Amino acid sequence: MIRIDSVTKRYPDGTVAVDNLSLEIPDRAITVFVGPSGCGKTTTLRMINRMIEPSEGTITIDGKDITQQPVNTLRRSMGYVIQNAGLFQHRTIIDNIATVPRLLGWDKAKARARARELMERVGLDGTLAKRYPYQLSGGQQQRVGVARALAADPPVLLMDEPFSAVDPVVRKGLQDELLRIQDELGKTIVFVTHDIDEAVKIGTMVAVMRTGGHLAQFAPPAELLSNPSDAFVEDFLGADRGIRRLSFFSSAGLDLLTTPIVAVDATAAQIAERSTKDVPYLLVTDVDGRPLGWSEPGALTAGAVDPARLLPYGRPFEHGKESLRAALDGAVLSPTGWAVAVGADGRVTGVVSQQTIGEAIRSAHAEGRSDEKVAG
Amino acid sequence: MNVLHFINSFFSDSSHWHGYDGIPTRLREHVQYSLIALAIAAAIGLPVGLLTGHTGRGGNTVAFIATAGRALPSFGLLVLMFVLLGLGLTPVMIPLVVLAVPPILVTTYEAVRSVDPSPVDAARGMGMAESRVLFQVELPVALPLILSGLRSAAIQIVSTATIAAYVSLGGLGRYIVDGLYQRNYEKVVGGATLVAVLALVTLGFFGLVARFTVSPGVRRSAP
Amino acid sequence: MSGGLFDIPSDLQNTYWGLVGQHLREALIPVVAGLVVALPIAQLCVRLRWLYPPVLWVTTILYAIPSLAFFVVLIDYTGQTETTVMIPLGVYSLVVFVPAIVDGVRSVPQETLDAATAMGLGPVRRYFQVQLPIAAPAIIAGLRVATVSSISLVSVGMLIGNQGGLGNLLNDGMIYHQNRLVWLSVIGTAVLAILADALLVVVRLLVTPWMPRGTRKPRPVDEPEPVTAALEDAVR
Numbered sequence: 001m002i003r004i005d006s007v008t009k010r011y012p013d014g015t016v017a018v019d020n021l022s023l024e025i026p027d028r029a030i031t032v033f034v035g036p037s038g039c040g041k042t043t044t045l046r047m048i049n050r051m052i053e054p055s056e057g058t059i060t061i062d063g064k065d066i067t068q069q070p071v072n073t074l075r076r077s078m079g080y081v082i083q084n085a086g087l088f089q090h091r092t093i094i095d096n097i098a099t100v101p102r103l104l105g106w107d108k109a110k111a112r113a114r115a116r117e118l119m120e121r122v123g124l125d126g127t128l129a130k131r132y133p134y135q136l137s138g139g140q141q142q143r144v145g146v147a148r149a150l151a152a153d154p155p156v157l158l159m160d161e162p163f164s165a166v167d168p169v170v171r172k173g174l175q176d177e178l179l180r181i182q183d184e185l186g187k188t189i190v191f192v193t194h195d196i197d198e199a200v201k202i203g204t205m206v207a208v209m210r211t212g213g214h215l216a217q218f219a220p221p222a223e224l225l226s227n228p229s230d231a232f233v234e235d236f237l238g239a240d241r242g243i244r245r246l247s248f249f250s251s252a253g254l255d256l257l258t259t260p261i262v263a264v265d266a267t268a269a270q271i272a273e274r275s276t277k278d279v280p281y282l283l284v285t286d287v288d289g290r291p292l293g294w295s296e297p298g299a300l301t302a303g304a305v306d307p308a309r310l311l312p313y314g315r316p317f318e319h320g321k322e323s324l325r326a327a328l329d330g331a332v333l334s335p336t337g338w339a340v341a342v343g344a345d346g347r348v349t350g351v352v353s354q355q356t357i358g359e360a361i362r363s364a365h366a367e368g369r370s371d372e373k374v375a376g
Numbered sequence: 377m378n379v380l381h382f383i384n385s386f387f388s389d390s391s392h393w394h395g396y397d398g399i400p401t402r403l404r405e406h407v408q409y410s411l412i413a414l415a416i417a418a419a420i421g422l423p424v425g426l427l428t429g430h431t432g433r434g435g436n437t438v439a440f441i442a443t444a445g446r447a448l449p450s451f452g453l454l455v456l457m458f459v460l461l462g463l464g465l466t467p468v469m470i471p472l473v474v475l476a477v478p479p480i481l482v483t484t485y486e487a488v489r490s491v492d493p494s495p496v497d498a499a500r501g502m503g504m505a506e507s508r509v510l511f512q513v514e515l516p517v518a519l520p521l522i523l524s525g526l527r528s529a530a531i532q533i534v535s536t537a538t539i540a541a542y543v544s545l546g547g548l549g550r551y552i553v554d555g556l557y558q559r560n561y562e563k564v565v566g567g568a569t570l571v572a573v574l575a576l577v578t579l580g581f582f583g584l585v586a587r588f589t590v591s592p593g594v595r596r597s598a599p
Numbered sequence: 600m601s602g603g604l605f606d607i608p609s610d611l612q613n614t615y616w617g618l619v620g621q622h623l624r625e626a627l628i629p630v631v632a633g634l635v636v637a638l639p640i641a642q643l644c645v646r647l648r649w650l651y652p653p654v655l656w657v658t659t660i661l662y663a664i665p666s667l668a669f670f671v672v673l674i675d676y677t678g679q680t681e682t683t684v685m686i687p688l689g690v691y692s693l694v695v696f697v698p699a700i701v702d703g704v705r706s707v708p709q710e711t712l713d714a715a716t717a718m719g720l721g722p723v724r725r726y727f728q729v730q731l732p733i734a735a736p737a738i739i740a741g742l743r744v745a746t747v748s749s750i751s752l753v754s755v756g757m758l759i760g761n762q763g764g765l766g767n768l769l770n771d772g773m774i775y776h777q778n779r780l781v782w783l784s785v786i787g788t789a790v791l792a793i794l795a796d797a798l799l800v801v802v803r804l805l806v807t808p809w810m811p812r813g814t815r816k817p818r819p820v821d822e823p824e825p826v827t828a829a830l831e832d833a834v835r
Binding site: 378379382443446447448449450451452453455456458459460531534535538539542549552553555556561564565567568569571572575576578579 | 659660662663664665666667668669671672674675744747748750751752754755757758759763765766769772773776778781782784785788789792793796
């Protein structure tokens with residue numbers, strides 16, 4: 001565990017970058033420092049690997065004061081990823097990744113083999129190994145940066161706005177990759193960003209900082225969204241707080257209806273059987289069970305269903321895996337107000353109305369639940 | 377045309393290829409003096425340039441050295457050293473070296489200063505010692521500019537060494553200075569051609585060095 | 600010999616200030632000529648990007664040719680006159696200016712040019728009202744190098760029939776064993792060079808009030824700076 005104890009950073013001209021910060025960064029989780037410019041988040045990160053020395057206070061890792069060991073030993077035990085990757089343009093990709101192992105004394109072959117392993121792990125094609133940084137795209141360079149940080153298998157990873165310099169599509173891919181890698185490796189990650197959505201998405205714990213280096217709130221993202229500690233945090237979280245909070249409720253508890261579903265080749269009898277007065281529509285699926293669209297029962301002609309005349313079914317959600325937010329989104333997207341639930345294979349498992357989803361939301365609030373972060 | 381005629385007859389005269397005043401001897405002398413001067417100037421300029429560039433301190437002094445280096449007249453210095461210190465190699469070497477240090481020092485300083493700070497920060501963050509950062513991260517990237525500074529100095533030395541013949545240095549300048557005195561224009565033009573060729577060979581040499589020492593990752597768009 | 604510090608032996612047929620005049624003449628006229636010729640060449644290189652690398656090659660080669668060699672080859676054509684000294688100096692100046700101007704003009708951000716075009720400024724106006732002013736610092740930097748180099752190189756002209764301005768004093772200093780003359784030459788030349796440099800710095804400050812003082816713009820290594828930087832400090 002990394003403990004930051006009453007740490008202050010004051011510069012000679014009087015600016016206080018970090019003001020009496022104290023918190024504990026948990027092991028094997030992603031802790032995100034987020035806040036506007038000048039809030040001290042990057043300064044805090046750089047104090048952990050002593051790129052900046054605190055004016056007051058101490059930082060300890062697993063009980064050991066970081067100033068009690070040679071600074072380079074400390075740094076070699078941590079991965080450090082920065083914006084723009086900071087790759088060595090004069091070295092090949094594989095030699096870039098092998099940097100810290102070589103620093104630690106590994107022989108060239110072993111270091112390169114490890115580098116190849118890591119390229120695979122971060123999703124880089126092996127053919128890029130002998131290329132130079134200028135030949136890679138921004139997203140690829142960032143991956144190399146992450147691989148380089150992981151090369152010596154450090155327990156701690158420091159990441160300073162690593163995904164800010166790439167476009168949103170690439171950024172999402174990198175965020176997902178990071179979560180996947182974290183699942184596999186379980187590192188202690190300290191992550192700095194100015195993007196609250198990124199913080200909420202990837203953080204296990206989020207530290208919101210205010211300009212002037214003050215800690216505004218330190219909590220899991222769900223808690224942040226439901227109980228912001230003050231107006232600043234609330235403001236920083238932005239709009240749609242309630243809806244975003246729904247990402248933290250699983251859809252597993254939703255009761256699905258399976259009756260109002262017919263296949264496209266259904267007979268008139270089947271159609272009649274499936275129609276109920278509770279549900280004004282029927283969901284039509286293809287012969288494999290994948291959704292095609294909604295229709296009023298009366299408008300369906302057995303044996304001659306025209307998919308083009310069906311009402312849009314919106315966006316299906318994976319029941320149990322995705323969140324209530326995804327379910328609600330699906331319901332809102334369809335003109336019928338009903339959401340379609342599917343399994344991992346894309347086959348319909350049931351349907352659910354906005355009302356049912358609404359009730360589920362209310363009971364989730366009532367139970368004071370805060371599930372583990374759910375996708376969507 | 378007269379010039380070509382002079383060149384032709386100079387080089388076809390076989391006596392010019394032998395003896396203490398022969399082309400091989402003079403060429404060798406010139407190259408020797410130039411190499412020594414370059415080595416000394418580099419031994420002074422490179423470390424200082426690397427250090428000041430890496431730490432960023434001393435920028436004002438470097439700027440001053442740049443201007444001073446340009447303002448000192450090469451020929452004047454040669455003659456000055458000669459009248460103060462007399463005949464010999466040292467009075468010539470001093471101006472050669474002194475005039476070659478600024479290009480090396482200043483260009484090396486600028487080269488290291490202009491390296492992208494991101495990889496340098498990343499290297500420190502990874503736990504590289506300062507000296508490693510300088511030699512393994514900054515230097516390879518700064519190399520093209522540093523080499524151009526060395527090239528610049530080398531050409532300047534070749535040129536000044538030519539003029540140094542006036543204060544009794546050997547080398548290819550001998551042909552020009554002696555020829556002017558003797559009104560032997562064949563010699564003058566022959567010497568001029570040799571010196572020009574040597575300068576161009578120096579250019580080419582540094583081009584080759586760059587090709588072999590600069591990493592392809594750095595070279596990509598440099599002319 | 601009698602008299603003052605600035606007395607000159609009569610074989611030089613001149614006064615000290617006369618020599619200074621000759622020196623400045625031989626140094627500055629080539630610089631101006633070089634600038635005038637360089638402007639259109641540089642503009643062509645800016646317009647036709649493929650032209651720049653070969654032009655750069657030629658200028659690098661020309662700049663490498665040692666001054667004395669250049670001077671003597673011209674003797675056959677222009678005799679032992681001031682012109683013989685001024686032509687190579689003009690060429691060297693040209694060679695310094697072309698990359699300086701090209702870099703300067705190219706350093707104008709594309710957005711700025713686009714804005715100018717959108718406001719209705721045609722190519723000629725854009726060149727004179729937007730590109731050249733912004734390129735001015737780079738051009739003045741080139742001016743400094745060219746001027747100081749020229750002043751230094753004029754001395755070598757002494758070997759070409761005493762066409763070396765203050766350099767002429769060097770020979771006499773040696774023959775007559777008068778170190779005073781040598782000092783006069785060296786210090787005089789150095790002072791001229793420093794004054795010219797300082798004057799140009801003042802000019803730059805006056806001409807570009809829009810520039811922040813003392814900024815260090817970090818240059819990415821792959822920009823075409825190497826030639827200018829290298830040329831910056833070679834004085835031959």
